[in-house]
Amino acid sequence: MAKKILMAHGAGGKLSAQLLQEVILPAFDNEILRELHDGAKLGQLAMTTDSYVVRPIFFRGGDIGKLSVCGTINDLAVTGATPKFLSVGIILEEGFDLDALKKIVGSMAAAAREAGVKIVTGDTKVVGRGQADGIFINTAGIGELIDGVNISPRNVRTGMKILLSGFIGDHATTILAGRHGLELPENICSDCAPLNELIDEMLAAEPKIAMLRDATRGGLSAVLNEIAQAAGVGILLDEEKIPVRDEVRGVCDILGFDVLELANEGKIVAVVPAESAEKILSVMRRNVYGRHAALIGEVVTNSAGKVGLRTSIGGVRIVDMPTGELVPRIC
Amino acid sequence: MAKKILMAHGAGGKLSAQLLQEVILPAFDNEILRELHDGAKLGQLAMTTDSYVVRPIFFRGGDIGKLSVCGTINDLAVTGATPKFLSVGIILEEGFDLDALKKIVGSMAAAAREAGVKIVTGDTKVVGRGQADGIFINTAGIGELIDGVNISPRNVRTGMKILLSGFIGDHATTILAGRHGLELPENICSDCAPLNELIDEMLAAEPKIAMLRDATRGGLSAVLNEIAQAAGVGILLDEEKIPVRDEVRGVCDILGFDVLELANEGKIVAVVPAESAEKILSVMRRNVYGRHAALIGEVVTNSAGKVGLRTSIGGVRIVDMPTGELVPRIC
Numbered sequence: 001m002a003k004k005i006l007m008a009h010g011a012g013g014k015l016s017a018q019l020l021q022e023v024i025l026p027a028f029d030n031e032i033l034r035e036l037h038d039g040a041k042l043g044q045l046a047m048t049t050d051s052y053v054v055r056p057i058f059f060r061g062g063d064i065g066k067l068s069v070c071g072t073i074n075d076l077a078v079t080g081a082t083p084k085f086l087s088v089g090i091i092l093e094e095g096f097d098l099d100a101l102k103k104i105v106g107s108m109a110a111a112a113r114e115a116g117v118k119i120v121t122g123d124t125k126v127v128g129r130g131q132a133d134g135i136f137i138n139t140a141g142i143g144e145l146i147d148g149v150n151i152s153p154r155n156v157r158t159g160m161k162i163l164l165s166g167f168i169g170d171h172a173t174t175i176l177a178g179r180h181g182l183e184l185p186e187n188i189c190s191d192c193a194p195l196n197e198l199i200d201e202m203l204a205a206e207p208k209i210a211m212l213r214d215a216t217r218g219g220l221s222a223v224l225n226e227i228a229q230a231a232g233v234g235i236l237l238d239e240e241k242i243p244v245r246d247e248v249r250g251v252c253d254i255l256g257f258d259v260l261e262l263a264n265e266g267k268i269v270a271v272v273p274a275e276s277a278e279k280i281l282s283v284m285r286r287n288v289y290g291r292h293a294a295l296i297g298e299v300v301t302n303s304a305g306k307v308g309l310r311t312s313i314g315g316v317r318i319v320d321m322p323t324g325e326l327v328p329r330i331c
Numbered sequence: 332m333a334k335k336i337l338m339a340h341g342a343g344g345k346l347s348a349q350l351l352q353e354v355i356l357p358a359f360d361n362e363i364l365r366e367l368h369d370g371a372k373l374g375q376l377a378m379t380t381d382s383y384v385v386r387p388i389f390f391r392g393g394d395i396g397k398l399s400v401c402g403t404i405n406d407l408a409v410t411g412a413t414p415k416f417l418s419v420g421i422i423l424e425e426g427f428d429l430d431a432l433k434k435i436v437g438s439m440a441a442a443a444r445e446a447g448v449k450i451v452t453g454d455t456k457v458v459g460r461g462q463a464d465g466i467f468i469n470t471a472g473i474g475e476l477i478d479g480v481n482i483s484p485r486n487v488r489t490g491m492k493i494l495l496s497g498f499i500g501d502h503a504t505t506i507l508a509g510r511h512g513l514e515l516p517e518n519i520c521s522d523c524a525p526l527n528e529l530i531d532e533m534l535a536a537e538p539k540i541a542m543l544r545d546a547t548r549g550g551l552s553a554v555l556n557e558i559a560q561a562a563g564v565g566i567l568l569d570e571e572k573i574p575v576r577d578e579v580r581g582v583c584d585i586l587g588f589d590v591l592e593l594a595n596e597g598k599i600v601a602v603v604p605a606e607s608a609e610k611i612l613s614v615m616r617r618n619v620y621g622r623h624a625a626l627i628g629e630v631v632t633n634s635a636g637k638v639g640l641r642t643s644i645g646g647v648r649i650v651d652m653p654t655g656e657l658v659p660r661i662c
Contacts, residue, residue, distance in 0.1 A: 005427040010457025019455060023429070027436040028419075028443070028450040040451035042416055042473070045376075049418035049471055050454045053462075085373055087380035088359075089420075089469040096336040098354070105358040112359070119359040120371035123381045124350060126341025127660060131384075131464040138420040140380055140471030142373070329458060 012217025012263075013322035036230070037152075038213065039079030041145060046081035048072055049140035055329045057104070057134060060174050061189030065107035067265060067331060068137040070194045071216065073115045077196040078212035078268060080151035080203065081143030083115060088122040089138040094129045104135065115194035117141070146200075148207045153230035155210035160299040161277040162235060163270040165198065165284055166191070166292035168220055169248040172262035172327050177251060188247050191266035198287040202270065205283040211271035214264070216331055218322045221260045223269050224307045225321040234303035237319065239311045241296045260309075261322040263330040271299065343548025343594075344653035367561070368483075369544065370410030372476060377412035379403055380471035386660045388435070388465060391505050392520030396435035398596060398662060399468040400442035400450075401525045402547065408527040409543035409599060411482035411534065412474030414446060419453040420469040425460045435466065446525035448472070477531075479538045484561035486541035491630040492608040493566060494601040496529065496615055497522070497623035499551055500579040503593035503658050508582060519578050522597035529618040533601065536614040542602035545595070547662055549653045552591045554600050555638045556652040565634035568650065570642045572627045591640075592653040594661040602630065 008015040025033065032040050039048035052068040062070075069086065076083040088108065092101070112119050171190040177183070195214065203209060211231070213223040220242070228235045244259050252259045266289060272280050277295055284290030300308075307319040339346040356364065363371050370379035383399040393401075400417065407414040419439065423432070443450050502521040508514070526545065534540060542562070544554040551573070559566045575590050583590045597620060603611050608626055615621030631639075638650040 003429050005423045005425060005429060005432065005457055007425050007457050007459065010423065010455055016455065023433055024436060024453065024455070027433070027440040028453070030449045030451070032416075032449060032451040033453075040416070040418075042451065045473070047416055047418055047471075047473060048452050049420045049469070051420040051422050051456045051469060053422060053456045053458050085363075085371070085378055087371075087378055087471045089380045089382040089471070091382050091384060091422075091467055092336045092341065094336060094338050098334050098336060101336065102354055102358070105355060109358040118361045118363060120361070120363040120373060121379050122355065122359070122364075124341055124347065124355070125382045125384045125660075126336055126338050127384050127464060127467075128338065130461065132467075133458060133462040136422055136458075136463075136467065138380070138382060138469035138471075140378075140418045140420070140469075142376070142378060142473060329456075 007328050011328065012222050037079055038075040039081060041079065044145055046076050046079040046143040046145055048075040049138065050075065051136060051138040052331060053136050053329050054331050056178055059178055059190055062192035063104055063107050064135060064137055065104035066111045067192050068139045069108045069111035070192050070265060071331060072139040072141040073117060073194045073196050074214040076141045076143035077199040078214050080149040081145045083117045083141055083143040083196050085118055085120045085142045086112065087140045088119055090124045091132055091136040092126045093132040093134050094126055096134055111194055115196050146203060149203050151212050153211055153227055156227065156231035156233055156271050156299055158233060158299050158301045159274050160210060160271050161274050161295055162297040163272055163277065163281060164242065164294055164296045165268045165290045167243045167245050168264055168267055169244060169259045169262040171265040172330055173248045173251045175330055176255060176327060182251060185247055188245065191264055193266035193289050195266060195268055195289055198284065198289045201283050201287055202280050206272060206276040206280050209270055209272050213269050215267045215269055216263050216265060219261045219263055221319050221322050227271065228307050229305045232304050234300040235297060235307045236300045237297035237309045239309050241294050243292050243294050260319055263327065265331060338659050342657040342659065343553050344657055368410055369406040370412060372410065375476055377407050377410040377474040377476055379406040380469065381406065382467060382469040383662055384467050384660050385662050387509055390509055390521055393523035394435055394438050395466060395468055396438035397442045398523050399470045400439045401523050401596060402662060403470040403472040404446045404448060404525045404527050405545040407472050407474035408530040409545050411480040412476045414448045414472055414474045414527050416449055416451045416473045417443065418471045419450055421455045422463055422467040423457045424463040424465050425457055427465055442525055446527050477534060480534050482543050484542055484558055487558065487562035487564055487602050487630055489564060489630050489632045490605050491541060491602050492605050492626055493628040494603055494608065494612060495625055495627045496599045496621045498574045498576050499595055499598055500575060500590045500593040502596040503661055504579045504582045506661055507586060507658060513582060516578055519576065522595055524597035524620050526597060526599055526620055529615065529620045532614050532618055533611050537603060537607040537611050540601055540603050544600050546598045546600055547594050547596060550592045550594055552650050552653050558602065559638050560636045563635050565631040566628060566638045567631045568628035568640045570640050572625050574623050574625050591650055592657060596662060
């Protein structure tokens with residue numbers, strides 16, 4: 001392992017996993033942490049945290065404040081919990097604009113209201129000029145685990161279907177276009193959104209959903225590889241079924257990114273029993289954040305731990321865990 | 332209010348309070364947040380968070396990792412809760428030394444073990460060179476509120492006694508001496524420590540302790556002013572009773588700091604019923620972190636909202652809420 005921290009250690013791909021496995025987990029080891037879920041299950045509670053360092057801090061469809069609330073809410077929701085309370089830790093660089101801060105906390109408050117959660121405690125630190133990049137936000141969240149629901153890779157079985165809640169790559173494309181000075185059509189903006197209501201509705205329709213993840217850093221590739229490895233199953237995707245906007249595909253082609261590796265901030269992946277897949281899909285499509293939900297693949301017996309993609313020309317390629325830098329500071 | 336963030340907005344004094352009152356609280360307003368306790372009370376639970384940006388990251392008596400665990404444990408304990416679970420969010424600068432990171436997470440694990448809490452969930456982000464200063468750590472914590480205990484400024488009454496768990500100023504002095512190249516004698520080091528066991532023992536001896544705070548940013552001055560204001564009482568301290576090491580007083584004299592405003596990371600202030608003050612003190616002195624505990628003052632009727640100090644020469648001076656930059660990045 002490298003002796004210095006690289007950007008890729010924070011990108012959600014192979015080096016992030018290595019840092020976790022070789023440095024963080026051995027130090028903090030306990031049976032709850034070892035589950036490696038987006039949220040920790042603590043009796044009737046779930047707890048999660050994320051720090052947000054996205055650049056630019058304001059982008060089409062959101063800002064770092066909205067992101068910091070939605071991201072943590074979504075991590076609780078995919079753990080099978082109803083998000084209840086958030087803490088907020090803000091690190092500011094000396095000289096940061098106070099009106100920008102007001103706008104950001106306003107976005108946080110609006111997202112919390114939409115999701116029905118309360119921000120109950122917080123902390124603000126200031127560091128000198130050049131010691132941080134404007135603003136970093138950490139949120140931690142507590143949720144109540146929903147009775148009768150058990151989201152775990154251990155429940156994933158061959159034959160189960162993979163559902164995706166809508167178009168992928170919108171968030172990363174919006175951020176990338178901003179950084180590279182590319183013009184995007186009006187309809188492309190970050191998908192940053194609180195998904196707890198959508199997930200509530202899905203779990204009400206089918207409490208036996210086996211697995212839920214939000215496809216953030218590392219995108220669909222990282223999330224599905226993690227599920228395949230944790231569950232010891234193969235996952236086969238159907239490329240033609242994965243919702244991707246033409247404009248997003250275009251930006252990926254120009255910049256050389258794989259859309260499956262692009263971060264999303266409002267998309268969930270669900271592994272569901274085959275017999276209720278259509279029912280869950282129709283529930284998802286009635287929610288504003290699941291309108292374009294699709295069945296994109298299934299759990300298969302062969303190739304345990306791997307993700308395959310049946311391409312539009314008929315072949316199957318392996319979808320690897322993302323490596324390298326991906327897109328830095330995407331969330 | 333200034334249109335830009337100043338260092339003093341993060342120093343725990345007047346500008347910090349103003350930022351909270353004018354920007355943060357109006358946005359997030361709810362009845363739990365409005366209590367402004369170190370930890371939020373949520374039914375049977377308490378929740379708290381802090382970000383840690385201390386420089387240097389390694390110092391005599393601890394490091395940023397130990398600090399990040401102890402600080403959040405202490406905030407839960409002074410809320411009247413038994414700390415149970417922590418989340419950890421780490422922001423790293425590209426190029427940060429991996430061995431330093433290992434040492435820091437090792438310190439976090441050791442402090443968590445000592446305090447009997449589990450680190451159950453976490454997140455790591457990496458930003459580019461020059462976009463952060465090595466490492467920032469956020470911890471959030473969940474505790475269980477102790478039955479029959481109600482820590483609140485509303486319970487503070489005239490005649491109650493003010494207890495302090497030991498020498499003040501050691502942490503800030505250690506950090507300051509390091510920065511200014513001053514040699515300190517061996518016995519001066521940061522007091523960074525988990526105080527939950529000490530507080531447990533105090534509450535077992537007297538469940539009717541009215542108020543507890545750990546005297547971190549802004550020191551004794553900030554904490555006592557906040558209690559006096561929240562409770563609408565006066566507080567009168569006895570300068571001669573406040574435990575301060577000669578070496579710490581010396582550094583304060585050299586650098587021009589008021590020891591009452593210096594941050595501590597292992598000291599608590601308690602407001603207790605007069606009749607049980609001696610009993611609680613003797614319990615405190617049996618704990619390694621309370622050996623030098625002292626009765627330093629009392630709650631008085633006059634001068635509501637203010638803190639007075641009876642000086643060694645017999646006068647009384649007002650101890651103001653700290654203003655200005657204090658010591659930046661002390662925690």
